[in-house]
Amino acid sequence: MSIWTEIKESFRQGSTLTRLIYINTGVFIIIKLLQLILLLSGLDMAYASIVINWLSVPSDPLLLLIRPWSLITYMFLHYDFFHILFNLLYLWWFGRLFAQLVDVRKLLTIYIWGGLAGAALYIFSFNLLPAFHPQGGSSSLLGASASVMAILFAVARVRPNFTVYLFLIGPVKLKYLAMGAFIIDLISIPGMANTGGHLAHIGGALIGLLYGWKLSEGRINGNFFDKMASRSGNLFKRKSNLRVTHSRPMSDMEYNAMKQRRQKELDRILEKIKQSGYDSLSKEEKQMLFNASQDKN
Template sequence: MAIADEIKESFRQGGVVTRLIYVNIGVFLVFLILDAFFSLAQHAEWAYMIKSWFSVPADPGALLLKPWSIFTYMFLHFNFMHILFNMLYLFWFGRIFLQFFNPRQLLGVYFMGGLAGALLYILSYNIFPALNNFTESPIMMGASASVMGIIFSAASYSPNYKVHLVLLGPIKLMYLAIGLLILDLISIPSFSNTGGHLAHIGGALLGMFFASRAVKGKDITLRFNHFMDNLASLFSRKPKMRVTHSRTKRPVSDMDYNANKKKKQSNIDRILDKIKTSGYDSLTKQEKDDLFNASNN
């Protein structure tokens, strides 16, 4: 099997975290090739101009000219270290997130965290005097706000969940999340990446709000995911309707199907409650397998 075919198969078989990582890496490689090409052609500014059209601007007027950038910016990265740490965080904390929530919720939090980060970034640059005196419109890119949304969703929902860190040993997830947030807060006055740090805070706030509603049985990603589904359907080709006839009867009745589905969901709810009270390590092997299988459906 060719490498390209292996990548396609891995993308198709992989879960939502794997697919998000692949998309981010794919976009990074495309712009890396563009940077190399235009640099060789002695027009490096053209590569920056193209990238700027997919990066979210601080100027609302510029945003009106490229409204898609509030979505595309969260898949762009400045350099290798930028994407490396974002993808590592997405991989680590995305897997923890999926122990409590389903893949569609993770995808919703990824986008909503990115949108919250973009909103706080734009508002800050147009409200605070130290930031709004820019001579040319700043732009922002990166998945950091989206990843912070995922981190704080899991940390707020199960703050006592323990993460094992090298040299430090086990540490509660909430303490780790708060540590990341403090780093952003103390970095704001440096003005080296103020917009990015503000966006991180926006993503973290969205994550905490998502978790606060989830504890009460509410899912704020439902309407957003429905909106995204409708948006995606506008740009996808609808297959022609094909009517087929089969004499094969459905092996399971609707009543039995719904009963089995309800039974599986009750089991997952019980496992999640156990994690929340006793931690992931308290699960049996069968419970871990059930949770893993449910997160990949």
């Protein structure tokens, strides 16, 4: 199996968290390859900057009307190596916590809503707050930071007293970790070094707090907010190949043949667990294993 085939299979069978990391990494690599091609070809490197600008969220509302897709693309876009490195490390860490403590099916939902909230606060601030008027439309926003902050605050709201262990610090409850991250962003705004980014972080944190509150109160199912979120959360779901059909009763021979096929599939799944571990199973394989265990009880 080639490396490219392994990557495609890993993406296809991976969790939402794995796919988010793959997409962010893939976009970063494409941008860097574009820069390399332009450099080696002796072409103007400004072409790469044009691509980045078209994928980043502009602070100018008129430019945003021309580039509405940037509200989504910006949250998967990174330019510097250390920017994507730390964002993906935080995404992996907080994403695993969210999947384990909350609901892995809602990870993409909160990722997208966090990014949208971060972009909204960024655009609002740069157009309505006097302190940012001089920068105006010359500013743009990119990166997954707002989405990552939303994930952190959502899981911290649902499980505030869950303890994590930080290097050189020790055990820290999630609510204090989230509070510390929020304060750092808040006091960093006057520095003006990455004002737009810090504002986006705060927007992501606020929507994460709201989403986590709705989850913890059991108010996330069935309302308008969740219906909109579910549509974004279904983007990475694999379509089932199952079809409902009406058929005649099976004969003993057909039943035995079906039983043998099922047993072969279970043997294949068990062998896959033995070689790659339980986490390597797809959702359908895990469900089949669960159904088989229930049949034996």
